[in-house]
Amino acid sequence: MKQFSVVPKVTMFETCDEFKRDYQIGEHDLVFTIEVTWQSYFADVSAGTVIYIEQYGQGEPADEMIEAICADIKKPYTRVIAIGGGTVLDCAKLFALKQTLPATDLFDKKIPAVKDKPLLLVPTTCGTGSEMTNISILEFKERHTKFGLADDALYADEAVLIPELLEKLPYKVFAASSIDALVHAAESYLSPKATPLSKMFSIQAMTMILKGYKTIFSDGKESLKSMLPDFCLASTLAGIAFSNAGCAAVHAMSYPLGANFHVPHGESNYAMFTGVFKKYMEINPTGAISELNTLMAMILECKTSEVYEKLENLLNSSILPKKALHEYGMTEEQIVEFTNSVIQNQQRLLGNNYVFLDRNSMIEIYTRLF
Numbered sequence: 158m159k160q161f162s163v164v165p166k167v168t169m170f171e172t173c174d175e176f177k178r179d180y181q182i183g184e185h186d187l188v189f190t191i192e193v194t195w196q197s198y199f200a201d202v203s204a205g206t207v208i209y210i211e212q213y214g215q216g217e218p219a220d221e222m223i224e225a226i227c228a229d230i231k232k233p234y235t236r237v238i239a240i241g242g243g244t245v246l247d248c249a250k251l252f253a254l255k256q257t258l259p260a261t262d263l264f265d266k267k268i269p270a271v272k273d274k275p276l277l278l279v280p281t282t283c284g285t286g287s288e289m290t291n292i293s294i295l296e297f298k299e300r301h302t303k304f305g306l307a308d309d310a311l312y313a314d315e316a317v318l319i320p321e322l323l324e325k326l327p328y329k330v331f332a333a334s335s336i337d338a339l340v341h342a343a344e345s346y347l348s349p350k351a352t353p354l355s356k357m358f359s360i361q362a363m364t365m366i367l368k369g370y371k372t373i374f375s376d377g378k379e380s381l382k383s384m385l386p387d388f389c390l391a392s393t394l395a396g397i398a399f400s401n402a403g404c405a406a407v408h409a410m411s412y413p414l415g416a417n418f419h420v421p422h423g424e425s426n427y428a429m430f431t432g433v434f435k436k437y438m439e440i441n442p443t444g445a446i447s448e449l450n451t452l453m454a455m456i457l458e459c460k461t462s463e464v465y466e467k468l469e470n471l472l473n474s475s476i477l478p479k480k481a482l483h484e485y486g487m488t489e490e491q492i493v494e495f496t497n498s499v500i501q502n503q504q505r506l507l508g509n510n511y512v513f514l515d516r517n518s519m520i521e522i523y524t525r526l527f
């Protein structure tokens with residue numbers, strides 16, 4: 158039976174001041190954010206505990222960060238608020254649970270995930286979609302990969318969208334995060350768990366993102382400011398789509414790359430994106446992927462047979478240049494190593510593949526992108 162749901166309530170504010178007025182952050186709140194966001198928009202707010210996530214390590218969330226943060230929370234709290242990118246939101250989700258540590262046991266499902274506190278998620282990038290999902294992704298240092306916990310206890314109670322918070326986003330962060338959203342929409346469209354409802358969200362998200370990229374291509378990066386509400390919303394729509402239908406091989410195969418070489422999540426997805434989709438086309442070109450290519454070809458104004466090249470040209474020229482895997486430091490020996498890691502650790506995602514990818518197919522994808 159296929160199902161569809163949108164769990165967190167979604168609220169959109171034009172300004173941060175409206176949000177502060179309505180949500181009254183105070184002494185009983187535990188806030189996760191980064192210092193520059195807090196100082197730029199919330200300097201006049203007094204919260205019980207404010208965790209600046211960058212003080213616990215750079216890059217994406219890791220198991221040891223969670224343990225260090227736990228040790229630093231001294232005050233009791235009754236609500237968890239996260240204002241940030243994927244790292245911030247994914248960390249905060251774990252602190253609305255009754256028991257968070259040991260993180261490895263939580264992610265291995267040796268201890269149950271039980272929701273204990275209201276959770277409010279405010280994204281400040283336009284890609285993660287984490288505000289709409291029941292997933293938290295952590296990097297497990299000893300395992301040299303990222304690993305996702307999917308459990309309904311991780312859903313937020315509310316997702317709050319404030320495009321104003323995206324205004325100071327560095328262009329590179331916008332680029333990587335919006336590509337992540339594009340991949341969420343595309344992978345969830347092809348997932349065997351996709352439904353007509355989830356596909357609607359995938360299509361709308363892809364349309365908004367690709368049209369936005371075309372505008373940046375024709376009008377320059379300055380045009381982004383007026384499109385921030387669109388990108389912000391598109392990311393949430395893609396989040397709804399993949400929350401229901403799931404992400405797949407692009408994410409699965411990007412995780413060892415991201416974890417080993419600290420490549421931003423969206424950028425590592427881009428490194429894998431068209432390579433995985435071209436492999437899908439070789440195995441089954443006539444299913445949902447042909448619908449998706451038709452949609453992209455229509456937006457990109459090209460033939461369906463040229464759609465991946467056209468997409469890469471657009472992204473490379475205006476959004477984010479694509480790199481070969483060896484440029485990140487990957488070695489030829491790691492092609493097999495990464496494939497083994499994906500098979501061992503990412504079955505949750507591989508189960509959502511458009512078509513089954515065997516070990517040789519994955520080796521071939523890494524090799525072609527190397």
Ligand SMILES: [Fe+2]
Nearest residue numbers: 337341408422
């Ligand atoms: Fe993602």
